[in-house]
Amino acid sequence: APALAAPAGGRPGRAAGKSEAAFPGSGAPEAGLRWDADWQWQPRSAAAPQRLSVTSLRDWLACPFRYYLKHAVRMQGADTGRAEWNARDFGNVAHDVLERWGLDTEARESARAEEIHAWLSAELDRVVVKWFGKRVPLAVRIQTEALRQRFLWLARVQAASRQEGWQVVDVERKVELPVGGAHIVAKIDRIDRNLNTGHLRVLDYKTGKVEGVDRAHRKRTIATTVLPSHLNEDCPAIYTGEDNNGKTTSYLWHNLQLPLYAVALVERGDPLPAPCYITLSTTEAEVGLHEWSDFGMDDLEAARNCADWIVAQIAGSVFWPPAEKVMYDDYAMLAAGRSLQEMTMEPHHSPLSQNAQPSI
Numbered sequence: 584a585p586a587l588a589a590p591a592g593g594r595p596g597r598a599a600g601k602s603e604a605a606f607p608g609s610g611a612p613e614a615g616l617r618w619d620a621d622w623q624w625q626p627r628s629a630a631a632p633q634r635l636s637v638t639s640l641r642d643w644l645a646c647p648f649r650y651y652l653k654h655a656v657r658m659q660g661a662d663t664g665r666a667e668w669n670a671r672d673f674g675n676v677a678h679d680v681l682e683r684w685g686l687d688t689e690a691r692e693s694a695r696a697e698e699i700h701a702w703l704s705a706e707l708d709r710v711v712v713k714w715f716g717k718r719v720p721l722a723v724r725i726q727t728e729a730l731r732q733r734f735l736w737l738a739r740v741q742a743a744s745r746q747e748g749w750q751v752v753d754v755e756r757k758v759e760l761p762v763g764g765a766h767i768v769a770k771i772d773r774i775d776r777n778l779n780t781g782h783l784r785v786l787d788y789k790t791g792k793v794e795g796v797d798r799a800h801r802k803r804t805i806a807t808t809v810l811p812s813h814l815n816e817d818c819p820a821i822y823t824g825e826d827n828n829g830k831t832t833s834y835l836w837h838n839l840q841l842p843l844y845a846v847a848l849v850e851r852g853d854p855l856p857a858p859c860y861i862t863l864s865t866t867e868a869e870v871g872l873h874e875w876s877d878f879g880m881d882d883l884e885a886a887r888n889c890a891d892w893i894v895a896q897i898a899g900s901v902f903w904p905p906a907e908k909v910m911y912d913d914y915a916m917l918a919a920g921r922s923l924q925e926m927t928m929e930p931h932h933s934p935l936s937q938n939a940q941p942s943i
Contacts, residue, residue, distance in 0.1 A: 631651075631654075632655065633766070634765065636767075636769065641840065643893050644836060644839075644893070645837065646906035648904065650902065674788075674789075677733075680706045680710055682772075684702060685755075686754055696741075697738070699738035699741050707727065711727050729865075740871050740872055748778045749777050749784075750776055750777070750778055753771070754773050754774075755771070758770075760850070760890070764898070769844065772787045783857070785848065786861050787840065787841060787859075787860055788860075788861050789860050789863065793862055795875075796860050796875035796878075797875045797877075799860070800837065800841060800875075801836050802834065803826075803834060804834065808835070810835070811907070813903075814835075820836050820889050820892070822834055842878070845878070845886075846886060846887050855879075857876065857878060858875040859872055859874045861873075900930075903930070
């Protein structure tokens with residue numbers, strides 16, 4: 584079935600301009616005309632997934648309608664063959680190499696940067712051959728060397744971490760959080776334990792730059808903060824916590840990934856872990872381990888409450904209205920230069936799907 588049903592309303596869009604009325608048949612340039620739509624897209628009915636990836640909750644927080652298109656209708660653009668990596672490919676290759684390193688119980692114990700880098704470098708070559716064979720495009724060879732340099736910087740960070748007593752104890756750990764009749768599913772990139780203190784941390788690899796783990800998941804709200812139209816100040820996406828100085832602050836969740844990793848460990852009986860990013864960015868100064876140092880039980884409980892609420896919204900088919908603004912809009916084409924709310928109709932309600940599988 585098509586992702587979008589036939590346009591509702593019948594007539595195609597028309598260009599409305601004064602020149603046409605004044606000079607019929609004059610063929611005025613399109614740039615001087617304003618396009619008026621006489622129809623709206625009607626998204627086909629689709630069941631909301633019962634198994635939700637932890638990263639998909641971020642999509643609902645950003646825009647429930649775009650969440651519906653992506654995760655219920657599963658609408659996405661075609662991915663044609665490329666002779667180079669895009670940002671996602673680059674990240675996937677880095678994750679693949681680091682996962683293999685983490686699964687090697689001998690290699691991950693090393694506290695010597697040169698040994699770690701040699702292992703990562705050799706594995707990178709094997710992964711590139713797996714992806715492209717012996718004839719690797721020039722653009723990919725250049726990108727490979729850039730990633731090899733980042734692995735050198737990361738090896739120094741990892742060696743220092745191991746010398747401080749941090750030991751990799753698990754990689755790609757699958758976890759599930761039951762929520763009502765649904766489940767939130769995830770794979771944790773890496774779990775470390777400090778042999779000296781017993782402290783835990785959950786880690787996610789990032790190939791881009793991040794400002795901080797906490798700011799990647801929440802932002803402060805003040806009296807003048809304008810909330811997206813699908814959120815209000817009383818919903819669990821907003822909670823009261825403390826900042827680094829112990830000052831009471833209102834926060835808005837926009838990502839729950841690492842806090843829910845922590846929830847999964849605590850609910851299985853582990854002590855509260857510190858959420859962390861390991862960044863593989865473009866300069867040595869930007870490659871490192873970043874910790875949410877003041878993450879506490881209040882934050883953990885707030886993240887769990889927000890996740891429970893989002894799943895309930897999805898189960899209730901709350902996919903409307905579309906957010907007015909999003910950081911990256913994969914569905915801008917559907918709006919034809921206008922807002923999605925103008926150009927599309929609210930999707931029909933559907934029950935939770937028993938069979939829909941998430942992308943983790």
